[in-house]
Every structure is written in C-alpha cells, then in structure tokens.
Amino acid sequence: MPHVLIPPAIAAGIADGSVTLAFRRWDRPRMRPGSTQRTGAGVVRIDTVEEVDPGTLTEDDAARAGARSLAELRRLLDRRDGASVYRMELSFAGADPRVELRERADLSDTDRHAIDARLARMDAAAATPWTREVLRLIAERPGVRAPDLAASLGRETLPFKRDVRKLKELGLTESLAVGYRISPRGRAYLG
Numbered sequence: 035m036p037h038v039l040i041p042p043a044i045a046a047g048i049a050d051g052s053v054t055l056a057f058r059r060w061d062r063p064r065m066r067p068g069s070t071q072r073t074g075a076g077v078v079r080i081d082t083v084e085e086v087d088p089g090t091l092t093e094d095d096a097a098r099a100g101a102r103s104l105a106e107l108r109r110l111l112d113r114r115d116g117a118s119v120y121r122m123e124l125s126f127a128g129a130d131p132r133v134e135l136r137e138r139a140d141l142s143d144t145d146r147h148a149i150d151a152r153l154a155r156m157d158a159a160a161a162t163p164w165t166r167e168v169l170r171l172i173a174e175r176p177g178v179r180a181p182d183l184a185a186s187l188g189r190e191t192l193p194f195k196r197d198v199r200k201l202k203e204l205g206l207t208e209s210l211a212v213g214y215r216i217s218p219r220g221r222a223y224l225g
Contacts, residue, residue: 036060044100045073049126053100056124059090059117059213072130079127088119095121135205136217149223152204156197164197172198172207173224176215183213 040048040056058213065071065080085183088111093104101107111119141149156181157163164187171183184194198214201207206220216224 035140040071040073040078042074045075045078047100048073048078048124049075051126053098054124055098056122057086057094057095057099057111058120058122059111059114061117062122063120065122066090070127072132073127074148076129077127078101079125081123081125083120083122084122085118091119132202132205136202136208138205139218139221139222141219146223149204149206156200165201166195168197169206169224172201172214173220174215175213177210177213179213 044053044056046167063083063085067080067081069080070077071080088108089165091104091107096102096104096107099107101110138145153165156165167187168183171187175183175186180195180198181191184191187194198207201220202209202214205217207214208217208222
C-alpha cells in the first residue's frame with residue numbers, strides 16, 4: 035500500500051462522504067485505481083487517478099477535496115513546482131481491520147502459535163531479536179514518545195518506529211497521540 039499523506043480532517047471527510055477528491059503534484063502517478071490507504075478514519079480507496087490541467091480546477095473541485103476555496107487548493111498544489119497535477123476520486127472502503135484485530139483478546143492456541151511464528155520470523159530477519167523486548171517496553175511505558183523508547187534500547191528512532199508498525203500490523207500495539215500502548219490482543223498475548 036503506497037503512502038500518500040491524508041490529513042486526519044480530510045480522512046474524516048472521506049469517511050463521512052463530504053470529501054471525494056484529492057489532488058497531488060507528482061512527477062508520476064504514485065497511486066493506482068483500486069489501491070487503498072489506511073488512515074485514522076479507516077481505509078480509503080483510490081477509485082481513479084488522472085493527470086489534470088491545474089488551470090481547469092473549479093470551486094467545486096476544491097470543495098470536494100476539502101479545501102475552503104479554489105485559491106486554497108491552488109496554494110497547496112503550488113508548494114511543489116514543476117510536477118504534474120493528479121486528480122484522484124476517493125471513497126471510504128471501511129474500518130481499518132487492525133482496529134478490530136487489536137480488540138480480539140480471546141487468543142486460541144492457533145492464534146498464539148501464529149503470532150509466535152510471525153515474531154520469530156521478524157526476529158530471524160533482524161540483526162538482533164527485538165519483538166518481545168519492544169512489546170514488553172511498550173507494555174511497561176505506555177504513552178512514552180518513540181524517540182525516548184528507542185533511546186532506552188540504544189536504537190535509532192525511525193527503525194524503531196518501523197518495527198512498532200510491524201507489531202501494530204499484528205494487532206499487538208496501537209498508536210496514541212504520543213507514543214504507543216499494548217492492545218487488548220497484545221496484553222492477552224503477553225499475559
């Protein structure tokens with residue numbers, strides 16, 4: 035799933051149907067029709083992607099993209115010169131499946147073995163095993179900033195955050211406004 039930053043207010047608008055377009059300046063299309071993007075409001079589907087002449091944009095386009103005016107939309111697009119403007123039609127594809135997964139605290143033996151196997155693969159692929167250490171650290175220090183958690187392990191912040199995202203994919207952790215916490219599924223697994 036390619037990454038396209040969708041601000042929280044725009045994601046909420048896509049979820050409630052008030053935002054149905056997005057415009058981006060790219061040197062080439064970075065999303066394809068049918069691709070999806072997870073956001074804080076749920077999963078967004080990219081329905082169409084087409085290059086457009088920015089001179090043809092309208093007030094309606096701006097409103098459908100969540101901008102206050104066409105002038106605001108143009109200002110946002112003009113922050114990056116030289117690249118083409120792409121118009122994407124968007125729709126809400128549903129809740130983020132990780133949310134449901136992390137709430138599932140009734141782990142069967144099969145679930146537990148599957149998590150064990152995934153963590154073992156992650157540890158085997160790393161220079162140093164890290165999965166259980168990071169899970170325990172987050173359980174002990176919920177809401178602590180990622181740079182502080184990473185430093186306590188002698189790690190760089192960005193690789194640490196990538197690793198936590200892998201745990202989030204398994205439903206074991208969740209992001210907070212600041213830091214992380216162990217999800218109900220993660221607590222059941224550690225318990």
